[in-house]
Amino acid sequence: MNVSLSRRSSVLLLALVALAASAGVTAAASGASLNAAPDDPRVTSTHTATITVGQATGSSSLNGLSVDYQGTGADVSDVDKADVVTVGIDRGDNESGSTVDVTVRNDLETVDISNGGRTLTAGFGGSYTLQEGDEVVIVYEGVKNPKAGTYDIPMNVNPQSSGGNATAVLSIGSGSSDGGSSADSGSDSDADSGGSTTAQSPGFGVLVAAFALVGAAFLARRR
Template sequence: MTTTTRFTALLVALAVVASATVGVAAAASDGSISADPAFPSGTSTHTVTATAGNDTAGSWNGFAVDYSNSGVDASNVSQDDVVTIGIDRGDDAAGDAVDVNVSDDLDSVSASNEGHLLTLGLGGSYDLDAGDEVVVVYEDAYHPMVQGSWETPLDVNPQSSGGETTATLTIESASTSDDTPTTEGDEQTSESTTDDATTDGTTAGTTDDGSTGGTSSGFGLAVAAVAIVGAALLASRD
């Protein structure tokens, strides 16, 4: 292989890595959802966050939470049940802290798909920058009579594409929880003795019926990109 050929192969590999990185950063990320209390068969307050990407920069017009996997019923969640809705500039605060309160811009709260899709509408008076975290806290989410962990799709500005991410919602019985809240990044959950339940918003654990959630594609994409660079570097040594 000539020096020119080796150099071209390396440039192609680096271009693939760059495009993959941009693609991951453009969408929303770092979704989290926590429930208080986190027990089955009862109402709960949910705290939901997501970090805006390049595709969601601009006016903040809405937010959606899809409970189809877990069966949580948001039919009774109304505008009065929204305790907090705001923006954490630069995603540098913990929990549900916000720098900008946008409650005065909240236009509507509605549930569809038999109560499993909660959509909040905003007037668009406040702007999001890439890296800002949106924070929404609301009461009256009703948990089903099951326990487990479920991948829960979130969408910043659901009226357009590019704001999608996921979080993991965990519902557990009192007998498997010491009811001690813990914090992992901005996500607050309860300690559980269920080994396969995770709350990092990427991999859902196993539920009582043996089903499992999905896995975030961003990590796999980064591994593939690193492998391509490695192959190009090996080729350059021949």
């Protein structure tokens, strides 16, 4: 009976690990990217943000997209609706760069700036439906780049319902405009020291892996 109970426990534990991993896959967006042109520090730049739609957001209307620069020193205070150069959907995420299959510029209703000029949220009318694997693309002018460094930038498709979260990496070069000048002090109280990569909490996949290791140890002990 003990052997039977041990086997049942093993099967149940493995099923829980598989279920947790499956939930992690379906909940999030993926493939976020953020590029600055020019990528020199401290200059006004055009940013291109993309994020691939996950299963949780698939088959829903495009209602919003947020890009969160908090903790970087970047400033989007001067960005408004008129500064959006391109916004659309790359069906199946099979195009490169800012190329889109469907332009949704006519459905863009608002560009809201919050958190002291650190978060940009584009609001849409919901006229376009997303499918899993689509890439949402937005290009906007008027961003003040932070100092040189590499930064993690959270993005969210349909942020009002937390439809799909992903993190992009923004790389800012060490151009002459940075120059080690006095601009490095005071103006970026929320920036990372030294411009290093922003610290992030462990992702769901890390937690699943840890859970799987615990399960494997448990099974080994039962044997």
